[in-house]
Amino acid sequence: MSTIKQIxxxxxxxxxxxxxxxxxxxxxxxxxSKSGQAYIxxxxxxxxxxxxxxxxxxxxxxxPTMGFGDGGADAYRVAIKALKTALSASHxxxxxxxxxxxxxxxxxxxxxxxxxxxxxxxxxxxSR
Numbered sequence: 001m002s003t004i005k006q007i008x009x010x011x012x013x014x015x016x017x018x019x020x021x022x023x024x025x026x027x028x029x030x031x032x033s034k035s036g037q038a039y040i041x042x043x044x045x046x047x048x049x050x051x052x053x054x055x056x057x058x059x060x061x062x063x064p065t066m067g068f069g070d071g072g073a074d075a076y077r078v079a080i081k082a083l084k085t086a087l088s089a090s091h092x093x094x095x096x097x098x099x100x101x102x103x104x105x106x107x108x109x110x111x112x113x114x115x116x117x118x119x120x121x122x123x124x125x126x127s128r
Contacts, residue, residue, distance in 0.1 A: 002046045002096070003038045010092040011053050012085050021049045043096040050096075054089035 004022075008015045022028045022045060031045035041049070 001040050001042055001099070002092075003040060004032075005038070007041060007046050007049060007092060010095075011050060011088050013053060017053070018049055021052050025049070025052060043100050046096050047093045050089035050092040054086045 002010075004015050004018050008018045011018070018041075019028075019039075022032060022041065025045075025048055027041075027045040027048060031042045033040050
């Protein structure tokens, strides 16, 4: 789970952009909750927003043009910024997947402990 601010910072965009994208994707009502003054976004929605913002920045970026003077350099700067944004979005997605993996690992540890406790009970009852 991440806050809207964390997602925005990770993607290099503003909080209103993240909020608008969540609403555009119809994820606001079901995947966002309020905790104090912060809005918390679940991992699925964070990944969806990162993907959507990454695609938007890639789709709207014009390919760099070869030219003289500042015009060519500006095109390269725009392309580099778009690549950095896409990379940031990938990092946000990777972090969300890592958190999901850790949660699943914890579930496995918990279930393994439950199975061990049940097996101990079965062994104790069967030895009577």
